[in-house]
Amino acid sequence: MRISSSLLMCFWLFSVFTTLANDGLKKKFKxxxxxxxxxxxxxxxxxxxxxxxxxxxxxxxxxxxxxxxxxxxxxxxxxxxxxxxxxxxxxxxxxxxxxxxxxxxxxxxxxxxxxxxxxxxxxxxxxxxxxxxxxIYHTSSEPNDPFFQQGTQNHLLRVNAVEAWNIQNAANGQIIAVVDSGADLEHEDLAANIYLNNNDPVNGIDDDGDGYIDNYRGWDFVGASFTNGRPDNNPDIPSDSLDHGMHVAGIASAVANNGIGIASLAKDAKLMILKAGSDDNATAIYRGYEAILYAVNKGVKIINCSWGGPGFSAYGQDVINFAVSNGCLVIAAAGNSAKEGLDYPAAYNGVLAVANVNNSDIKSSSSSYGFDVDIAAPGQNIWSTLNNDTYGTKSGTSMATPLVSSAAALVAAKYPQLSGPAIGEILRLSTDNIYTLSGNSNFVNKLGKGRLNIAKALESTPAIAIRKQNIILQDNSDGVLAGGDTVELAIDLKSILGNVSNLNVTLSTDNPDVTVITSNLVLTQLNQDETKQLGFFKVFLAPRTQENVEVIFKLQYASSNYQDEEFFALRVNLDYLNINENQIATTLTSNGRVGFSAQDAQNGLGFVYQNKNLLYEASLMIGNSTSRISNNARAPQIGRAEEDFLKITRPLKEIDDTNVLVAASTFNDYSSNSPLDVQVINKHYAYKNAPDDKYVIVEYLIKNNSIVPLNGLYVGLFCDWDIDNSEENIVKYRPDKSLAYTYSVNPGNPYTAVKVLNTNASVQFYPMSYQLVGDILEDDSFTRAEKFTSLSSGIFKTELGESLGGLDVMYTMGVGPYNVASKDSIQVAFAFIGGDNLNDIILSADAAQEKFEGLQLFESEPVLKFEVSQNYPNPTKGNTFFDVALPEAGSLFVDLYDITGKKIKQIYGTALMGSGKHTISTTLNDLSAGIYFAEFQYRQTKQVVKLILTN
Structure with missing residues (x-):
């Protein structure tokens, strides 16, 4: 594992009815x-x-x-x-x-x-x-703007608060849980709206038996310090630096009509102050999910989360699922990255995600955005409460979020019977369209349904709201959603609000390479809180569809009294095929890598044995010099990889019966700056029955497409195995088996191995570790010159890591050199093996060798006519080579002439040479520099080659 490499992570939110799903296979955590x-x-x-x-x-x-x-x-x-x-x-x-x-x-x-x-x-x-x-999540506000004129609350006017108050004057004590950094509980404009738990007064006793002693005015889940503090019953902030939560609380429900300070949209909603940060860190949110749980269990319907971060948490999604199942509305800040993509918890399923717009309804420059945003609200230069009875401005999605929470409290007061998710849908469906504004032209459909309009939400409440819950896929390419395929989609739909009959659902996309064939389906009946599956939509992916592209789909809902739409994304035309046919699970790619199609262990299963992925990287390298080595191994630049191989055909299954699965892909090296001009067919053979069920044969058929020979060619794989703790591994090479095996110093862990199967060239083995001084990887850089060195140095060492108690070991395993004539091909094959111990590995290695020798995996192209190549190198200083192709067995003689036509000597002669392709060599060190001619006579046919000899 490269410890300094940055990792990419993409999280799939869809379930798939295909064998692509690797249920039960645990991937390594990064x-x-x-x-x-x-x-x-x-x-x-x-x-x-x-x-x-x-x-x-x-x-x-x-x-x-x-x-x-x-x-x-x-x-x-x-x-x-x-x-x-x-x-x-x-x-x-x-x-x-x-x-x-x-x-x-x-x-x-x-x-x-x-x-x-x-x-x-x-x-x-x-x-x-x-x-x-x-x-640790972080609060989402920007620094204060010192030039802002204090005392204005234009954001309330922007969302039509005055008109709303004429419909619903106040929140009537609805509770908003403010999960944040705490608040000044005695503030002149908040104190009267702080929620009080009268069942547990401050007396040192857990009067209400809920496990929290004296949680009378909220709760502090962290205390003075996350490392040294302890949860307590004091969510009050000790200093001005912690006033983020204070500012949020004022927007959510500052006291109105008290003749001082500011007004809030909700006016009199009760604020349950849940402090999820520490006294010594103004921006960190440590226990936000515990605070959400607390609010749910206290029966709070509206939960405000003006914080977030990049870390997806399964625990976090579990908490949100629990909240939604209990009728809670979790409202969260989209984030202030100014980029597409939301922070968590806003990005979780079931959360109402809020973007930030200014008072002109243009997206704030800092606001995150994306198709997962649900609603936008003013969040720029918002005037609100600060510590010690003061006021000031802050900006960000943190400020837009409590404005939506405050609006939710008003809707909840008017319709107390509605669930939190239903209230969220009312707010979303009652927004004003802001996409006609030129400033938002680059963010169409990425700022939610529109900008909050609380008056509209209260005045003309939507009666129906439908939302997708899940996408189910079926395709004809084993889950790769390949270009040229027709994919079927089913959608789980839930009625969040109201009953609906004859709901028309339309699927569409703007991607020109994707055609929705079946675009409209009808759901005859869906009742409130009911979920039903609708399918199947048929979608055709054009053969030209970009590889691994994310396609945005739109779902439109329509009935006699309801219209809405939402979006989802699917990554299609995958460049890899997961293979899980025996005790090994791995991935065939379209670029020669094994296990993962992309760098940093992305896009694939790796190499799974005993329900554990044991592989971090296995990358192909083909080269004949330090400057001409086509590969996709890790690059000299940290966190990057070479990408020299270009897909020709995606992985396809050729055979899939009760005994074996055979799949193949094709690629070339045209993405290299200095290509060798090779075309490669990569095949995987996975046998389904013992004794062949603990390995996969990985074969490369490499064709020289150039017009000149490829001489001194080496082919191999750079492998990085991670067994148990990656820094406690040992690798050894067995010359008698052409086998490199890796294991952990900790007993009870599996073994892995790579075995060279073909025997027509010398095995190359070069172990390495960045943890060793002077190692080829010590600087965490792997140059092309270093790659060729590792590929062409014979058996460099037969062991690494044992004397040091284990290392993070890697190695290059390959074969060569080969001389490959123009249009000729070579075959290189490896067995990737998993086992319980070394004896288990050896048994599988022997079985793989026997299976390989019994297969006709490769046939040379037939020779149709007598041909002789130009000598190489040319000019030459003495030692030179010729490639000769004979359609049938026969005699071959080669005579050398000088420029005057005088015969100098015979340089080759045989009465019988077999049919096929041959390489012959000669030494000309005894001759003077000059121009010579080599005359080849095969049977009754002659060919002459001009060559140049230099000193």
Whole structure:
């Protein structure tokens, strides 16, 4: 593993009815792209067990404590305490059990390992469903604008607050949970609206039995410091630097009609202040999801989250699922990255995501945007409450979000019977269109349905709201959604609000390479809170469809009294095929890589054995010099890879029967700056029955498409295996088996191996590790010259890592040199093997060799006529070569003449040479520099080649 490489992460939100789904296969955890040390709490994790029992949790703790990593749990507590569950209504208990939040634990640990290694150790435990960091999210406001004229609240006028108050004058005590950095509970314009839990007054006793002592005015989930503090009953902020939550609270529900300060849209909504940050960090949100859980269990319908970050959390999505199932509306800030793509929790399914526009309804320059945004609201230079009875401005999606929460409280006051998600839909469907404004022309449909209009929401309440819940796919290309295929889509639709009959659903896309064949379907009846599947839509992907492209689809809903639309994205025309036919699961790509199509272990399964992915990288390298080496291994630039190979045909299954699956792809090296001009057919053979079910044969048929020979050609794979802790691996080479095998110093882990199967060239093996001084990878850079060195140095070492107690080992494994005539081809094949121990590996290696020798995998192209190539090199200093093609066996003689026509000597002669292609050599060191002619006589035919000899 390259520890300094940045990782990319894309999260699929769709379920697929194909064998592409690798159910039960645990992938190695990598920190998501954009997440750094500042975004995670050190030595703290969230884990979810598959089943809760004392034996299961103790088994996990004992296993990881006794391993070499010696991971020790210092804290192991359920996120939802059992004594709190018993106090919940039966409906909430059932909801907790269904989502599985009663199986989620927070742990603090001690270990010398990296957080990624600790998580991967936990993921290897059978009892663990997921393990992930405790992400730190950050508040989403911009710095104050010092030139702004204080005292104006144009944002209220922009959303038609005055007209709204004529319809619904106040929120009538509806509760808004403000999950943030805390608030000044005594502020002159907030104090009267702070929610008070009269069932638990401040007396040192948990009067209401909910597990929180004296949670009278909210709760502080972190305390003075995340590392040294403790949760307490004081969400009041100790300093001005923590006034983010204070500003948010004022927008949500500052006291109105009190003759001082500001007004809020909701006027008198109660504010449940839930402090999820620490006193010593003004922007970090550590326990936002616990605060959301608290609000849900207290029966709060509207939950404001003016914070976010890049870290997707399965625990976070579980919490949102629980909130939605209990009728809560979670409203979250889209983020202030100024880029397409939302922060979490705004990006989770079920959250109402809010973008920021200015008072002209133009997207704020800092606001994040995307098709997942639900609604926009003013958030620029918003005047609100600050610490110690003061006021000021802040900007950002953090400010737009509580304005939407405040509006939600007014709608909830008018329609108390509605669920939170239904209230969110009313707000979304009542917005004003802002896409006709020129300033938003680049963001059409990426700022939600439109800008908040609370008067419209209260005056003409929508009666129906439909939202997709899931996309189901079926295709004819094993889940790759390939160009040229017809894909079928089914959609799970839920009625959030109202009953609907004869709902017309239309699917469309603006992508010119995608044609929706079946574009309209009708759902005859859908009742409120009901979910039904509608399908199938048929979609044709043109053969020219861009590889791995993300296609945006639009769903339009229409009935007699309802119209709406929403969007979703699908990544199509994948350049890889997952193969899971025996005890090995791996991926055939269209660029020669094995296991993953893209760098940094992306797009594929890797190499899975014993339900563990053991491979980080296996990249193809073909070259004959330090300057001409076509490859897609990691690049000299950290975090990048060479991409010299260009797809010709995507992976396709050729055979799939009860015994074997054979799949193939084709590519060339035309993306290289100095191509060799080769075309490669890459095949995978996966046998389904013992003794051949623990390996996959990976074959490369390499054709020289150039008009000159490729001499001194080497072919190999750069491999980076990660078994258990990647920094405790050993690799060894067995010359008698042409086999490189890798294993962990920790017992009980599987072995992996790569075996060279063809025997017509010398095996090359070069182990390496960036952890060694003087190693070829020490600088974390892998140049083309270094790649060729690793590919052409014979058996450089036969072992690496054993004497040092293990290393993060990599190696190049290959064969060569080959001399490949123009239009000729060579075959190179490897067996990728998984096993329980070395003996298991050897048995599979022998079986793979026997299987390979019994296959007619490659046939040379027939020779149709007598041909002789130009000698190479030319000019030559003495040693030179000729390629000769004979259609039938026969005699061949070669005589050398000088420029006057005088015969100098015979340089080759045989009475019988077999049919086919041959390479002959000669030495001319005894001759003077000059021009010579080589005359080839085959049977009764002659060919002459002019050559130049230099000193």
């Amino acid at each position: 920190l998501p792209a954009g997440v750094t040390a500042k975004d995670i709490v050190p030595n703290s994790l969230i884990i979810k067990y598959k089943n809760i029992s004392t034996a299961a949790t103790r088994s996990v703790q004992n296993n990881i404590a006794s391993g070499k990593q010696k991971i020790q749990f210092l804290k192991h507590e359920p996120v939802v305490k059992l004594n709190r569950i018993y106090e919940l209504p039966i409906q909430k208990q059932l909801a907790l059990d269904k989502v599985g939040l009663n199986k989620v634990y927070e742990i603090e640990y001690r270990s010398s390992q990296s957080i990624e290694n600790v998580i991967n150790t936990l993921l290897e435990q059978e009892e663990v469903e997921y393990a992930e960091p405790r992400y």
